[in-house]
Amino acid sequence: MTNKVLNYYDLSEIISARIERNEYLPGELLPTEKDFISRYNISRQTTRKAIELLKEEGYVRSVQGQGTFVEKINHSKVAFGVINESDNASFTSLVRKFGIEISSKLLATGAIDSNRFFSSKLEIGLDETIFGIHRIRYGNREPLAIEYTYLPLKFFEDINKHNFEHVSLYDYMATKEHLPLNFREKFIMTQANAKIAKYLGLTDDLTVNKMEITGFDSENNIVEFTESYSRPDKLEVRFVTK
Template identity: 30%
Template sequence: MSKLPIYKQLKFYIKEKIDNEEYLPGEAILSERELAKKYGVNRMTVKKALQSLIEDGILYSIPGSGTFVASESKNFMIGIFDDKTFASISSRLQASGDKGFSKIINKSIYTNIKSISKKLNISIDDEIYSLVRQRLNQNSEVIALEYFYTPRKLFNDIDNFDFTRVSLYDYMQKKNLKPTSYKRKLTIEPASSTIAELMNIKPLHFVYCFEFIGYADNHQIVEYTKSYIDTSKIKFEYTISK
C-alpha cells in the first residue's frame, strides 16, 4: 500500500514495534536473517533498514551479540489538555482560512500489538486498523504527521474510503462512533530522522507530540492517535484557570 522504498517500509515497521513497546529499551531485536525471513525481503534490505535506525539513535549494535533497542530519550511535558478544548488539525486549518489537505503514507491492519490494544481497550487478538498520513497546508508544506489507530471490528469497511478526500471524523460520525470526549497529553521532543524525513524537517528539530484517546458517546474507545506537529508552523496557546 505504500510507495516508500522497501527498506524504509521495513524501518517503519520496526520503529512502530519499538514505539508500541513490543521491543523494550535494551532488548535485542530479531537477527538480520530472521527479519529477512519474517518480512520476505533480502538481507541487504534488512541491513540498510537497521543501519538507518542505528543512525537515528533508535538501535545500537554490539558486534557478535546482536542489535538492541536504545534507551528512550527524555521529552518535555508541557501540558495535559481537557476534552473541551480539542479541535482537529483540519478544523484549525479551516478556521484560519487555510485549505489544507492530507496525503496517505501507509495503511495497515495489525494484531498482537500489546500497547495499542491496551490503549484501545481491546483483545490482543483483535485487528487494529492503522493509518499514517501527512497533513499539509495550502502551500503543500507538511505541518503534521499523524498515526491513527482504531478497532477494525468497529469499522469493517474503513479500507474502502479515501481519507485524503473524506474526513475520518465524518466517516466515524456516519457510523455513530465519532469521538465526543478525549484523554490526551502533549510533549515536545526532537524529531528522529524517520519523522524528520516524513515531515521535511531537519533531524532533532523540535516537534509537538500529541497523544490522545477518543471516546464515543457510549464511552467506548474508538481512536488512539499520535500526531507530530512542526513547532515552526503551528502555534498553540492555552489558559490555565484557577
C-alpha cells in the same frame, strides 16, 4: 457589559477575534485598560494578563507612554488552543478556522494485529484487530504534521473501502455512530527522528510537538488513538490554566 465573569483568556479571545475580523486594524490603538475594565466589569489584573497573552501571541505590542497597538497578524503560524474534553480534536477542524487550505497525503493504511501497546491505548483484547492510518497533513501545501491514527476495527469494518486522503476520517466515523466526542490529550516536546524530519522538511536534530490524542464516543468507547508530530514553527500548542 456581559453577564459572564470573564477571565484573562476569555478577554484575549474576544480581542484577538476582533483583530482577525479587522475590527481593530494593524497600527490602531487598542482601547485602554480602563475601557476594558468598564466594558466587561473585570479587574485591572485580568486586563493586563489578557494583553500580555496577546503580546506573546503576536497580536499586539505596547509602547511606553502611548498604549497598546495592533500588530499585523502573522498567518504563517497557527496557534492551537487547548483541546477541551468536548472539542473536536481533528486536525481539519482545528486548522480550517484559520482560512488554511487543508490537504493530506496517505503514507500507509491497513489492518494490524493488536499488541500490548495498542491493547492498552485502545482498551481492546490482544486477539483483536486495529486499523492504522498514517498521513502527512498539509496547510497551504506545506507539511505541518504527521499523524499515526489507530482505530478498533470492530467498530469500522468497511473502513478499508475509503480513501482518507480525500475523505474526512471524522465524517466517516460519524456515519458509524462512533464519532469521538470527548478527548484525553498528552503533549510533549521531542526530538524529530530521521523519518519524521524527512516528512516534515526538518533537520533530524530539531524539536517537534508530539501530541497523543485518545477519542471517546458517546458510549465512552475508545474509538481513536492518534500520535501527531507537528512543526513548532508552524503549529503552536497553547495550554492555558483557567
